Amino acid sequence: NDAQTNTEAELPDASRRAAVTGDDIRMRRKVQQFGSSTLAITLPAGWAREQNIAKGDELRIQRDENSGSLLLVPDTDDGPDTVATIDAGSLTPQALERAVLSHYILGRNLIRIESEAGLSAALLEAVETTERNLMGLGTIEQSRTHVDIRCSVAPSDFELPTLLARLWRTEATIREETIEAFLEGDLDRATVAAKRETQAEKLFHLFLRLLFATYRNPKLNETMGIDTGFPLIGYRSVAQDVMLMTKSACRIVDLVEYEGTIAAEPAETFRAIAEALDRAVEETHGAVIDPTTDSAEAANEAIAALRQRIDEGQAYLEAERPSPILELQRLLSTIDQIGRHAGDSAEVATHLAAREFSPTE
Numbered sequence: 001n002d003a004q005t006n007t008e009a010e011l012p013d014a015s016r017r018a019a020v021t022g023d024d025i026r027m028r029r030k031v032q033q034f035g036s037s038t039l040a041i042t043l044p045a046g047w048a049r050e051q052n053i054a055k056g057d058e059l060r061i062q063r064d065e066n067s068g069s070l071l072l073v074p075d076t077d078d079g080p081d082t083v084a085t086i087d088a089g090s091l092t093p094q095a096l097e098r099a100v101l102s103h104y105i106l107g108r109n110l111i112r113i114e115s116e117a118g119l120s121a122a123l124l125e126a127v128e129t130t131e132r133n134l135m136g137l138g139t140i141e142q143s144r145t146h147v148d149i150r151c152s153v154a155p156s157d158f159e160l161p162t163l164l165a166r167l168w169r170t171e172a173t174i175r176e177e178t179i180e181a182f183l184e185g186d187l188d189r190a191t192v193a194a195k196r197e198t199q200a201e202k203l204f205h206l207f208l209r210l211l212f213a214t215y216r217n218p219k220l221n222e223t224m225g226i227d228t229g230f231p232l233i234g235y236r237s238v239a240q241d242v243m244l245m246t247k248s249a250c251r252i253v254d255l256v257e258y259e260g261t262i263a264a265e266p267a268e269t270f271r272a273i274a275e276a277l278d279r280a281v282e283e284t285h286g287a288v289i290d291p292t293t294d295s296a297e298a299a300n301e302a303i304a305a306l307r308q309r310i311d312e313g314q315a316y317l318e319a320e321r322p323s324p325i326l327e328l329q330r331l332l333s334t335i336d337q338i339g340r341h342a343g344d345s346a347e348v349a350t351h352l353a354a355r356e357f358s359p360t361e
Contacts, residue, residue: 084106167200168281171245174249266320
């Protein structure tokens with residue numbers, strides 16, 4: 001058939017091998033033409049049976065944010081498999097924590113942890129620790145050989161922009177408190193601020209769980225507070241940047257136990273740098289949540305102003321060498337690191353704004 005196109009030659013070697021060996025994940029299909037302008041491909045029979053798809057059913061098609069590839073989803077209310085079983089017999093407590101976290105992020109509602117030989121006290125403690133660190137997770141049944149934990153969080157409970165905003169606010173609180181605590185030499189204040197990192201991690205992992213659920217099921221877009229699936233990849237990148245900013249801010253605690261005091265001039269210099277960082281982060285947050293050309297430009301201008309402040313601060317340290325010079329230098333480096341993560345998010349916001357207002361194809 002001249003209207004059919006065999007794309008095997010265009011596939012990368014790995015994809016071609018998968019097509020030849022019948023790999024269930026990558027399958028080759030010929031594009032067929034119907035009428036003057038309609039192109040079509042057939043659906044794998046096995047996949048259609050698994051999804052209970054029959055002639056006349058409707059499918060949802062979502063365009064991938066980065067590559068332009070298409071995500072095909074049955075237009076039903078049935079979600080993915082939400083039950084997972086972990087064989088903990090050969091796992092360390094740390095490995096078990098990572099396994100539970102992975103299934104949590106992947107959207108499993110019920111996770112069974114089992115071991116024929118029985119669950120040790122260390123493994124049970126790992127389960128309890130993971131429950132405390134993940135929002136909505138709790139034990140519903142426990143025996144000598146198994147524990148069942150369930151996640152009570154539903155996508156309808158949160159909107160992604162709102163959850164992302166909470167993560168930003170938590171980071172801002174930690175950062176502002178730890179920097180000011182450093183300038184005042186207040187270790188207790190810095191320690192209290194850094195303890196909020198656990199809350200940030202809870203929000204981050206919940207955000208990933210709901211983001212992946214929305215990506216798998218485009219029907220959740222409206223429920224999660226977004227018009228299309230387009231921002232999802234950008235949101236994930238930004239959330240990761242915010243967590244990196246949070247961890248950097250928490251490390252300021254280690255700098256607070258310096259000897260002596262910070263004089264008024266260096267303290268004033270660093271408060272000005274901190275204010276520039278605050279503005280850069282606030283503008284970036286606004287540009288991500290409401291991506292427009294103006295908001296993206298404001299974010300990038302604020303990032304540039306921060307860079308200038310940091311350069312001025314570095315020049316000041318080199319010229320004046322105020323005490324405690326080592327800790328002040330490390331604080332400036334930490335602020336620079338946080339600013340660079342904010343700059344990465346500003347780039348995402350710029351990309352979101354450009355795609356948001358590009359002409360529809």
